[in-house]
Amino acid sequence: MENDNTLKLAINGDINAFQKLFADFQPQLKSYLYRIVTDRNDADDLTHDTFVKAFDKISTFKGDASLKTWVFTIATRLAYDHQKRLKRWLPDAQDKSKALALSDSTVYDAINHVSHSIGKGAYNMKEHIDFCFTCISKTLPIEQQVALILKDIYDFSVKEICMILDLSLGVVKHLLINARKTMTNIFEHRCALINKNGVCHQCSELNGLHNPKQNQQEALMKLELVKAAKKSNRAELYKLRTKLVKGIDPLHTQGADLQDVIMKCTRKAIGEIQTLN
Incomplete structure (x- = not known):
């Protein structure tokens, strides 16, 4: 119930509420991004960019998936863009x-x-x-x-x-x-x-x-x-x-x-x- 209320606040533009929800999976998100890009600074930057973009788009979150899955979607797209210039x-x-x-x-x-x-x-x-x-x-x-x-x-x-x-x-x-x-x-x-x-x-x-x-x-x-x-x-x-x-x-x-x-x-x-x- 508390998370539901926090999510409602976040969707309505409360950055502190969004930060609280984001913090629940931020360590996992950052380690995931590190495994993709293999650079600590880039993983930090992508985690920050994901937070900014996700909060900017939070009003579009419809609940079709969990907030975590939705945020990982944004992070993955950013990681894709980052990796385009690099070879396998x-x-x-x-x-x-x-x-x-x-x-x-x-x-x-x-x-x-x-x-x-x-x-x-x-x-x-x-x-x-x-x-x-x-x-x-x-x-x-x-x-x-x-x-x-x-x-x-x-x-x-x-x-x-x-x-x-x-x-x-x-x-x-x-x-x-x-x-x-x-x-x-x-x-x-x-x-x-x-x-x-x-x-x-x-x-x-x-x-x-x-x-x-x-x-x-x-x-x-x-x-x-x-x-x-x-x-x-x-x-x-x-x-x-x-x-x-x-x-x-x-x-x-x-x-x-x-x-x-x-x-x-x-x-x-x-x-x-x-x-x-």
Whole structure:
């Protein structure tokens, strides 16, 4: 009842009422935008722009969907516009990031500086698996990426995603099937955690560099994803990965600053940005 009254006030132009409602899902919205654009400042700017545009248009809100879904629709369109000038990532983006860090002392030192700083520079393998999921999702066409993240990470229903993307039920289901297939294929061939022939050991290697006191094998065996690798099928392993990712807010973890500078290294390695600053 209180939320109904607050919504009525917001629709009538009460910015404090709207701010109260927006605050309920703002952290989730910002982390969602970060997963799409992979830049903290851009995620902050897009969250602010979403608030401004949503409040400006609040009188048009008809209640056909929840306010959260309606706001995510606005945010997604803004993120689309932002991403238009950027290319999709290739599955080897993290390989290029590793090569850059090892060949460029400035980049390597920047990562080490964050790792040894007081604050959010701690290394955690789970957080890097989340980082990896974000990177691999950026290999998808934007609509597949958005549909996948909304459904598998933020638990929006297919019907809500149809509203956000302004697409039919059949199209959204098709986007999800293709997105999951692509993600599963990439992980199966690249990830050493689930396939001994996988070419990518980055989360384990970084654990050794930035968390040397942690027994690497012990850390690995605590991960449900690793324990299930030999006995689970591809679909089950994908679900375990998304379960892990769901529990992580990439902007507010013990190693958020470290993962962010590694993300910047990746973006620099593929030519998306020129410097880590």
